[in-house]
Amino acid sequence: MGAELKPFHVTEEPLESAVYMDYVTHPGAGAVTLFAGTVREWTNRKRTMYLKYEAYVPMAEKKLAQLGEEITKKWPGSRVAIVHRIGELSISDIAVVIAVSSPHRKAAYEANEYAIEQIKKVVPIWKKEIWEDGEEWIGGQSYKPEQGSGQE
Amino acid sequence: MIHLYYFAGLKETAGKAEESLPWEAGTAADVLQWAKNTYPAFDFSAVQMAVNEEYVLETEPIKPGDHIAFIPPVSGG
Numbered sequence: 327m328g329a330e331l332k333p334f335h336v337t338e339e340p341l342e343s344a345v346y347m348d349y350v351t352h353p354g355a356g357a358v359t360l361f362a363g364t365v366r367e368w369t370n371r372k373r374t375m376y377l378k379y380e381a382y383v384p385m386a387e388k389k390l391a392q393l394g395e396e397i398t399k400k401w402p403g404s405r406v407a408i409v410h411r412i413g414e415l416s417i418s419d420i421a422v423v424i425a426v427s428s429p430h431r432k433a434a435y436e437a438n439e440y441a442i443e444q445i446k447k448v449v450p451i452w453k454k455e456i457w458e459d460g461e462e463w464i465g466g467q468s469y470k471p472e473q474g475s476g477q478e
Numbered sequence: 479m480i481h482l483y484y485f486a487g488l489k490e491t492a493g494k495a496e497e498s499l500p501w502e503a504g505t506a507a508d509v510l511q512w513a514k515n516t517y518p519a520f521d522f523s524a525v526q527m528a529v530n531e532e533y534v535l536e537t538e539p540i541k542p543g544d545h546i547a548f549i550p551p552v553s554g555g
Contacts, residue, residue, distance in 0.1 A: 363555050379554070382485055382547055385531040386554075410554055422555050442555055450528070450547070451554030452486035463486045465524075465551035 333407040334390035336381045336451070346407040346425040354403060355427035357434040361442060363422040365415050375456050379412040379421060382450040386410065389449045393441060397426070400440075401433040408441055410451055421453075480509070480540060483547040491520040501544075507536035509546055524551050 331349055347360050365377050394406040407425045415421055424441045428434040445451070453464045480501040484492045499512065506527045514522050527534055528547040540546065 380485060380489075381554070382483060382528075382531075382549070385528060385547065388531050446552065446555045448533075448552070449554050450485065450549050450552055452550065453553040454486070463550070464553040465486065 331407075332387075332409075334387055334394055335409040336383050336386045336390070336412055337409065338411065338413040341409055341411050341420045341423045343420065343423045343425070346409060346423050349407045350405040350425045350427040352405060352427065354429060355405065356429050357431035358425065358427045359431075359434040359438040361422075361424040361438050362420045363442065365417050365419050365421060367417045369455070372455070372457050374417065375458060376417070377415045377421070378454040378456060379410070379415065380452050380454075381410065381412050383412075386450050390445075393444050393449070396444075397437045397441060401426075401428055401437045404428040404433055404437050406437070406441070408445070410445070410449070412451070479542060481545045482509070482513070483545065485548070486550050488517070488520050488525070488548055488550055491517050501540065501542050504540050505536060506534050506538040506540055506546070509540055510536060510548075513548060522548070525549060 331345060333349060343360055343362050347358055351358055367374055390408045394408060397406050398404050405427045410422045424438050426434045426438045455462055455464060479498045481496060481498050483496045489495050510522065510527060526549040528549055529538055530545050
């Protein structure tokens with residue numbers, strides 16, 4: 327799939343992180359950070375059976391591409407790929423892959439974290455948790471983590 | 479006509495992913511009010527709107543042919 331790889335993509339297909347790591351790697355890069363967001367089984371004592379993601383695909387891909395542009399401006403010399411899977415995902419499936427390369431490692435870490443934070447704020451993608459005894463669209467209104475952040 | 483798109487909980491409440499609406503002139507706020515009246519069971523308080531795939535304020539003019547999406551709080555990642 328190397329020839330047809332879309333660096334800012336929303337897809338129902340399983341994500342292969344190595345493909346995106348290869349995509350951002352180039353001779354000018356001295357560091358690559360690869361983030362994979364995976365489906366967690368337990369959240370605040372609730373057991374997730376599986377997740378269902380949906381997206382406003384054309385806008386989500388546009389927002390991911392805009393985010394990529396923003397990152398390459400903010401961290402010069404970086405190269406970015408961001409892909410998100412939608413549909414039904416099982417425990418430990420990869421939901422999102424963010425690959426960032428940069429000349430030095432600090433920018434690669436910073437830009438990668440910036441990317442996931444922006445995705446959670448502005449990219450039109452939604453997650454539904456399906457439990458043994460119910461289900462709920464996640465997204466702030468009625469869902470409040472008991473403590474801390476880092477709930478991705 | 480304008481084209482409306484629903485997602486996540488709003489899609490379930492509306493029972494459909496999209497629909498078209500006759501339209502001559504107005505703002506995003508007018509479209510939002512129509513949706514609130516049409517789907518009173520859904521809480522629109524945190525919903526943002528996008529016109530032709532860009533977020534807009536409620537003052538945004540809406541023209542026939544526009545694609546309008548209601549964006550509940552996102553939860554990707």
